[in-house]
Amino acid sequence: MNCPRCNNAQSCKDGIVRSKQRYQCKSCRFRYTLNHKSNIKPLSIKRKALQLYLEGLGFRAIGRILEISYGTVYQWVKACGDQVSLPESQGEVEIVEMDEIHTYVGSKKALLDMDSCR
Structure with missing residues (x-):
């Protein structure tokens, strides 16, 4: 010192x-x-937390892995989200494609019979 x-x-x-x-x-x-402030974490831990969040892990899981509070992880993700601007549409959409899953789910509901499940 x-x-x-x-x-x-x-x-x-x-x-x-x-x-x-x-x-x-x-x-x-x-x-x-x-x-000495004990609540200041290194930038590498913050980046790792954001990377894990983008990979699909929850706040509590990230907190357990990095040994920090899940509330801290939530605040970091929220602050990062506030800094990022969402892409804006630049024109009208001319063509819309629908996935075949929409048709599959719709037909599955019609074929479901409760008596056949027992």
């Missing part, structure tokens, strides 16, 4: 203030405390 004023690496402990360790620089005698 370096002094914020002179960037010297030599320091000694100088008491505790508000439950945090205080240090004193040996060269300039400046007193300072270190503010």
Whole structure:
């Protein structure tokens, strides 16, 4: 840990203030405390969480894998979604193709008989 004023690496402990360790620089005698924030995650973890979300994993599963809160994962995904703009239509659609699954599902409902299932 370096002094914020002179960037010297030599320091000694100088008491505790508000439950945090205080240090004193040996060269300039400046007193300072270190503010470590435990809630800041590396950018690599955030990218990995977003990648796992795009692969189809849920928030809780991502939280268990990366050992972070699922609420944090949710906030990251939501913030990323707010930054991305959706593609806008540039013209009218002339041709629409329907998949054969629509016809299959429609015919399956007509053929389903409850007596044959028992």
